[in-house]
Amino acid sequence: MKKILLFLIAISIYGCKNDTKANGKLNVVTTTTMITDLVKNIGGDSINVQGLMGSGVDPHLYKASEGDVSKLVNADVIFYNGLHLEGKLVEVFEKMGSKTKTPIALADELDKTTLIGSDYFASNYDPHVWFNIDYFKQFAEKVTQVLSEKNPENADIFQANKTKYINQLNELQNTIKSVIETLPKEKRILVTAHDAFNYFGKAYNFEVVGLQGLSTATEAGVQDVQKLAAFIIEKEIKAIFVESSVPKRTIEALQAAVKSKGHNVEIGGTLYSDALGNAGTVEGTYIGMFEYNVNTIVNALK
Known part of the structure; x- marks a missing residue:
């Protein structure tokens, strides 16, 4: 620098x-x-x-x-x-x-x-x-x-x-409102790699939990993974999500922690958080990214 x-x-x-x-x-x-x-x-x-x-x-x-x-x-x-x-x-x-x-x-x-x-x-x-x-x-x-x-x-x-x-x-x-309304409110719990979706959660009544906190500059520790794994089991959360701009190993570690406790949680897909998708794809635009994310979240959590 x-x-x-x-x-x-x-x-x-x-x-x-x-x-x-x-x-x-x-x-x-x-x-x-x-x-x-x-x-x-x-x-x-x-x-x-x-x-x-x-x-x-x-x-x-x-x-x-x-x-x-x-x-x-x-x-x-x-x-x-x-x-x-x-x-x-x-x-x-x-x-x-x-x-x-x-x-x-x-x-x-x-x-x-x-x-x-x-x-x-x-x-x-x-x-x-x-x-x-x-x-x-x-x-x-x-x-x-x-x-x-x-x-x-x-x-x-x-x-x-x-x-x-x-x-x-x-x-x-x-x-977006029409799609989200198909998901019961008790299932609106979004677990991702880091807390990029709090404004989304506030706008559409989702509880948002990020493994790494708000900044990807911080690393998730073993205690963070175990604590979130217990939360997933308690809330019977069906799916958690990878982010395109964050290494997927953190979410895979979380999935493994849940499995080690005798439970199962699916990786519901990849969400676009801090960056759009590739140019020329639907996810490569802000509007396309938002629709893709919402459809991915709702389909995985239903």
Whole structure:
């Protein structure tokens, strides 16, 4: 990280022309795959978007490369989640702050009194806010505002794209609600690798339990596994879930612990938590990911 910061400072001192703006479009850099998908939906063909993180990448542990820093320096706009989700990138963003280009933390738009508290992050909040679709709509509003300010000649396009996308998010909410209503409330207990789904749980009345806590930077110990295994047996939970951005060995260890006590719990499937699926797949979009997750959870727990 120190080497990257020195690289960034050197670029800032000697100046850096934004020569990637050859086609006259705004150059936008994003961090997580969820934000990349959002910005592409709002900006459409009117902007260039480069996402730093790909499918399956854990933002909690992500470290910027020199190539990433070059992208950031050449960007007209930078969007990131905030709330210390991208913990190891915070120093880079702080060094980049200027009057002309300040990285934008989309979570700063949210009412902090509505967020879920967390001692795991320097922000003191759970950063997995995209699992509340209403919050994601606020992200869309902010992205539209910033792009319109930076590129006023395309403001009408950004606004139209935002309206279309918000309508799709409204449809998503209706679809999810219908699917979840088929699952009895007493079966709405979601056990995953880490606590990425608390906002989802709050919105749809699920009890959410993560083996590693909120941050994947923490390791689950033997006592954590045994305690959660006892909880699964007590609640007669039918299935637990792997996450695409977290090694599956932790959940497999939990399954084995349950089995060692003479009980059985299935691995109900893989959920997308801190990253979307591969580009070109249904799970590679925010809307597709959300529908996939809900269908996977409900089908496994019924």
